[in-house]
């Protein structure tokens with residue numbers, strides 16, 4: 001049983017990461033529904049252009065998800081059966097599922113302790129003649145060491161694909177994530193910093209992004225979506241068997257408004273993070289996230305790690321204690337190698353990737369969203385203090 005305090009338990013449950021949707025998004029969706037054009041159309045085009053401008057990318061294509069964007073990236077780079085793709089164990093399953101989808105073999109490489117990002121030195125050590133790509137994940141929004149990966153990419157002639165599901169709003173040495181020459185995949189899933197409900201965006205060099213644009217709509221040649229428009233034509237040609245990975249104008253309507261509100265939402269996120277950092281900076285049992293000086297952090301996640309040995313309790317007990325006080329949390333992520341499909345297929349064991357595993361055991365993601373009030377954040381701080389002191 002968790003001890004009760006003056007402010008706790010909260011009267012209402014604080015969800016881990018609710019979407020920040022206002023009347024502006026709602027009205028834009030209604031207008032789209034009334035416009036007569038509800039699938040890929042003018043709003044998607046506008047969203048792509050504005051997003052590309054926001055990150056300074058040469059080109060961008062809106063897609064149905066980040067997973068779709070990652071899958072398409074592997075196809076564009078010609079990754080196939082017999083190939084190897086290096087990635088991190090500390091990611092959402094879709095980063096690795098897409099490697100399976102193209103028939104290649106995922107090669108996991110452990111993360112580094114500070115940022116929990118994939119370790120470039122270990123990546124270099126894992127390269128073989130079969131390595132056809134590396135997928136890096138900007139974990140929680142902290143950019144990976146892009147300079148080191150650029151060097152690896154040039155030295156071995158291997159493309160780097162960036163899983164930037166957490167990293168819209170992040171910068172590396174002053175440059176927004178999404179501006180590199182790598183194909184970069186963003187997610188607009190409901191919990192992400194910018195949401196369209198479901199959705200994603202692929203940015204990169206124009207030639208590769210145009211290829212993705214075609215693959216995302218059955219492999220039909222360009223602007224095929226215009227075929228029902230007055231200015232369009234019924235005629236199209238299929239140049240290769242593509243996918244159905246396009247975004248709808250209904251989603252883009254939400255995205256356009258979220259893009260306008262983004263800086264404000266990020267500012268609020270940073271204020272909540274400040275409160276957490278202040279509260280736990282000098283705590284013996286809670287290890288706060290830190291960031292390197294040369295990056296800007298999007299703060300998609302606020303992941304704390306516990307000194308379980310000193311606390312003499314499990315991470316599960318802490319999560320349950322917080323839940324008793326009406327505080328929602330999550331864990332990012334169950335390392336890929338622990339999922340039954342992967343552990344069976346590749347005979348991976350818990351400690352094959354010890355840094356990912358040891359950190360997974362002691363991590364919790366605290367509630368973080370631009371919808372949180374100061375009072376919500378204070379509840380989280382007091383609840384966590386109460387639970388770990390109990």
Ligand SMILES: *Cc1c(COP(=O)(O)O)cnc(C)c1O
Nearest residue numbers: 065066067092094165187188189
């Ligand atoms: C959310 C997420 C994805 C998947 O994004 P979708 O848009 O839901 O496909 C991929 N990678 C990471 C690291 C994620 O957090």
